[in-house]
Each structure stands twice: as C-alpha cells, then as structure tokens.
Amino acid sequence: MTPLLGRQALPARPQLTIQPRNFAADDPGGWDRLVDTAVAADAAGIDRIILSDHVVFGENPEAYADPTRGGTKGGRQPTGPDGHWLEPLTTLAFLAGQTTRVRLGTSILLAALRRPVVLAKTAATLDVLSGGRFDLGVGVGWQEEEYTAAGLEFAARGRQLDHTLEVCQTLWGQSRASFESPELSFDGIHAMPKPLQAGGVPIWIGGTVQRRSMERLARFGSGWIPWGPAVADLKGGVRAMREALEQLGRDPATVQVTSYLPAIMDSDGVLDLAATVTAAPTWVELGITDFKVPMVVPAGLGPATEALTGLVEAFRAAVG
Numbered sequence: 001m002t003p004l005l006g007r008q009a010l011p012a013r014p015q016l017t018i019q020p021r022n023f024a025a026d027d028p029g030g031w032d033r034l035v036d037t038a039v040a041a042d043a044a045g046i047d048r049i050i051l052s053d054h055v056v057f058g059e060n061p062e063a064y065a066d067p068t069r070g071g072t073k074g075g076r077q078p079t080g081p082d083g084h085w086l087e088p089l090t091t092l093a094f095l096a097g098q099t100t101r102v103r104l105g106t107s108i109l110l111a112a113l114r115r116p117v118v119l120a121k122t123a124a125t126l127d128v129l130s131g132g133r134f135d136l137g138v139g140v141g142w143q144e145e146e147y148t149a150a151g152l153e154f155a156a157r158g159r160q161l162d163h164t165l166e167v168c169q170t171l172w173g174q175s176r177a178s179f180e181s182p183e184l185s186f187d188g189i190h191a192m193p194k195p196l197q198a199g200g201v202p203i204w205i206g207g208t209v210q211r212r213s214m215e216r217l218a219r220f221g222s223g224w225i226p227w228g229p230a231v232a233d234l235k236g237g238v239r240a241m242r243e244a245l246e247q248l249g250r251d252p253a254t255v256q257v258t259s260y261l262p263a264i265m266d267s268d269g270v271l272d273l274a275a276t277v278t279a280a281p282t283w284v285e286l287g288i289t290d291f292k293v294p295m296v297v298p299a300g301l302g303p304a305t306e307a308l309t310g311l312v313e314a315f316r317a318a319v320g
Contacts, residue, residue, distance in 0.1 A: 010289060011289060014284055015048060015290040016045075018041055019292060024083065037304050042102040043309075044305055045312040050292075058144070061079075061080060067229075072228050103133045104126075104130055105135030105136070110139070112160035113146060119168060136204065140158055140161055163183050173200060176190060203222055211244075218248040218250035224241060238287045258291070258292065259283065280315065
C-alpha cells in the first residue's frame with residue numbers, strides 16, 4: 001500500500017496566492033516581469049506563487065470551453081497555438097533561487113505527461129533546493145493533443161494521473177522502493193534525496209466534484225483546486241466536495257481549498273482592492289483557506305513590491 005503522503009497541516013491563517021503569467025500570446029521579449037513579480041511577492045509577504053502548465057498546443061483551443069473534455073463552460077484559452085509558455089517546474093526552480101520564503105506551486109501541472117519517476121525526482125529536488133517550499137498542484141487538463149504528442153491516451157488521463165501520483169508517493173516515502181501496478185513494476189529502487197517536507201511534497205488536486213476526482217482528492221490531496229461548475233457555484237461546490245470526502249472516509253476538515261476572490265471594479269474599470277477583499281471573511285467561513293486575487297501587478301520591482309505590499313495589508317486587515 002502506498003503511504004498517505006502529500007498532505008499538509010492546515011495553515012493557521014488564510015493564505016494569499018498570486019498567479020503571475022508564465023505565458024504570453026506573443027514573444028514578450030524577456031521574462032523580467034515574471035521574475036520581478038516573484039521577488040516582489042517574496043518581499044511583500046505573499047504566501048504562495050503558482051504557475052500554470054501547457055507542454056504543447058494543438059489547433060483546437062476552443063476545446064477549453066467544452067466541459068465534456070475537461071474544459072470549463074464559457075472559458076477561453078488565453079493564448080493561441082503559438083503562445084509562449086514557460087515550463088512551470090523549470091521556472092519555479094529558477095524562482096526558488098531568487099526568493100527565500102514564498103511558497104512555490106503549480107496550478108495545474110499536467111503531471112501525467114511526465115514520466116512518473118522523473119517527476120518524483122524533479123519535485124523532490126525542487127523541494128530540497130527551495131527549502132521545503134514546493135506545492136504540486138495537478139489535474140488532467142482539457143487538451144487531447146498534449147496527450148497525443150506525449151504518446152498517451154487522452155481517454156485514460158485520469159488513471160494516468162493516479163498512476164503518476166502513486167509512483168511519486170512511493171518513491172518519496174520508501175527508502176527501498178517497490179511498486180506493482182498494471183502499468184509498471186519495480187523493486188529495490190532507491191531515489192534520494194527525499195522531499196524536505198515531512199510527508200513529502202503537498203499535492204493539490206484540481207477537478208470538478210465527480211467520483212474520480214473526489215477519490216483522487218481523498219487519497220492524495222492536501223488541497224483542492226475547484227474547477228468547472230464548482231467555481232461558478234463555489235458554496236455548492238465546497239458543500240458537495242465535503243459530502244463526497246466524508247462518504248470516502250476522508251475528513252474534509254483536513255483539506256485546504258483555494259479560490260479566486262471575485263474582482264470588484266471601480267467606476268474607471270480598475271480593481272477596487274479594498275472592496276474586493278471585504279468578501280474574504282465570508283469565504284473563510286465557507287471553508288476557503290487559500291485566496292487568489294485577480295490583480296494586475298505593475299512592471300518593475302519597485303512598483304510590483306509596493307502594489308503587492310498593499311494587497312497583503314488589505315487582505316490581512318480583512319481576514320487577520
């Protein structure tokens with residue numbers, strides 16, 4: 001039996017996350033803005049930076065809006081097929097060397113596209129070199145072409161993700177690792193160093209409230225990244241998630257939940273930060289532990305630090 005790793009104790013207070021863009025519709029000519037945002041977040045007191053993932057693109061971006069394929073109704077892919085997209089694990093490793101305290105995560109990594117043994121090594125390495133600051137947020141994605149290009153079956157992506165997480169947790173948790181599944185068998189395998197965090201790298205599971213994703217969350221998850229209908233109806237989604245976990249024998253109080261705060265704009269169409277964060281206490285009562293604010297961070301280290309410091313101050317004034 002694979003050990004139950006990848007779980008964190010719940011934070012003592014609500015967490016504040018930003019998601020800078022590691023992608024661009026066209027060549028941005030450099031990625032200084034991304035680096036400045038990460039360094040500013042570290043200085044300002046932001047709790048977590050997360051980056052998203054695409055490995056390749058096909059020519060059907062409208063599939064993002066198809067819930068039957070894993071997309072979200074009404075959603076829109078932010079770049080075309082030739083958008084520039086930095087690989088998130090590589091980028092986070094670089095940012096780990098530029099920062100000292102902010103947590104670093106993926107939301108979401110298409111983990112099944114990586115060979116499980118290599119992902120286990122990469123995640124453990126990133127956790128060690130960052131001083132135990134890495135969170136692995138995973139999901140199945142929506143784009144069939146990425147699985148095709150990786151030689152994988154899109155229809156089997158759920159099982160492939162579970163298998164990847166099983167192998168990672170085995171290699172993180174066993175000093176002399178053995179594993180047996182229909183896809184893979186090994187015995188007497190050693191993989192060092194282990195992740196620095198006790199219990200291994202925390203795993204955040206992205207998905208809707210349906211049987212397979214809830215089983216994945218109950219088995220592997222430190223946190224839940226709502227998707228699809230659960231985002232549109234967050235209150236109902238959180239309630240349904242909790243009921244599903246209870247039925248699966250997992251205490252939902254041990255699972256963190258992340259969500260964006262709805263943006264409130266002023267009369268000029270600019271984010272009203274004070275008004276936006278006033279909703280946070282209600283969401284804390286709902287069960288949200290990790291908040292993302294849809295804020296455009298200005299270019300330049302100084303302006304970015306000032307803006308993010310203001311965000312932290314407003315957020316902490318609202319929720320403590």
